[in-house]
Amino acid sequence: MKITEVQTTTEEILAHYQAFGYAVIPDALSAEELDYLNRLVESDMASHPDGWHKPIEGAVGNGSLLMKYPREMDAFIRHRTLFPLIQEVLLGEARYAQFDFRDISMERASSSQMGFHRDISWYGSTVGGKIWDPENPYKSTYTCVIYYLKDVHECCPAFCIVPCSHEYGSLAEAKAGLGDQYREVPIRGKAGTAILYNITTYHTRNGGKPECTHGRRTMHNYHSRTTSAPLTNWATVPEELALSDDRDTRLFYSQWTPNQIKHARDHYAKPVPSYYPVNAIK
Secondary structure, three states: OOOOOOOOOHHHHHHHHHHHOEEEEOOOOOHHHHHHHHHHHHHHHHHOHHHOEEEEOOEEEEOOHHHHOHHHHHHHHOOOOOHHHHHHHOOOOEEEEEEEEEEEOOOOHHHOOOOOEOOOOOOOOOOOOOOOOOOOOOOOOEEEEEEEOOOEOOOOOEEEEOOOOOOOOOHHHHHHHHHHHOOOEEEOEOOOOEEEEEOOOOEEEEOOOOOOOOOEEEEEEEEEEOOOOOOOOOOOOOHHHHOOOOHHHHHHOOOOOHHHHHHHHHHOOOOOOOOOOHHHOO
16 A cells, blocks of 8 residues: 555545555644634733643643643544544554643744654553554554644644654664665645654654744544543543543543542542442542
């Protein structure tokens, strides 16, 4: 199968993901959704700047908007277009793992280069933190969707991925193993573009050019599987989702971490269900 720039049908998206570890979906967000998200980000950056961490490799970020806007953000986390695809590559086991926004101003665009890396569970190999699943046809124990909230031009910072690199222990091993098939694929596109990828595939953010006048803004939506260890130990979920009366919602937000259990014990109005080990958390 040949690497293609974008995939538009469900069949193309899943086949490209299965073959290369990622897929690029244009127009995943509507103009109305983009307008809402950009206004929300700009408003929150202006009114609550302390909620955005200081620049890390050029990007400021915020992982707390789910807590502020549970129902609104849940609609994007389980987005009507992408969530069925996420469920497919995670074998129907998709669970909430992490959700955040990142913003790179045009002044920081040229200094926003990252190194190639793969994303691994915070629990590492100690609690079932396997890198990839050879028994899953999509190889995924975790997956992520990055949504471009602004147009990504040739001069802008851009997500970049090494197709088929998830089975290798280092980038050097990937270069040796893939040989002539080794590629570093930068992904650019207009606002609304979504990149669905296996997080253990090597990836990076290419820095922008000095003349960039756009910067970059993205929404990052990570999912785990119920059979995988949680991805982080910092993500928290609001009570109305974690203890929702809707079974599917409650199940999706049920992969609780020690930090989430502590948060629930300290802040939820309802008692924490007995199947979460609250007594083990100090």
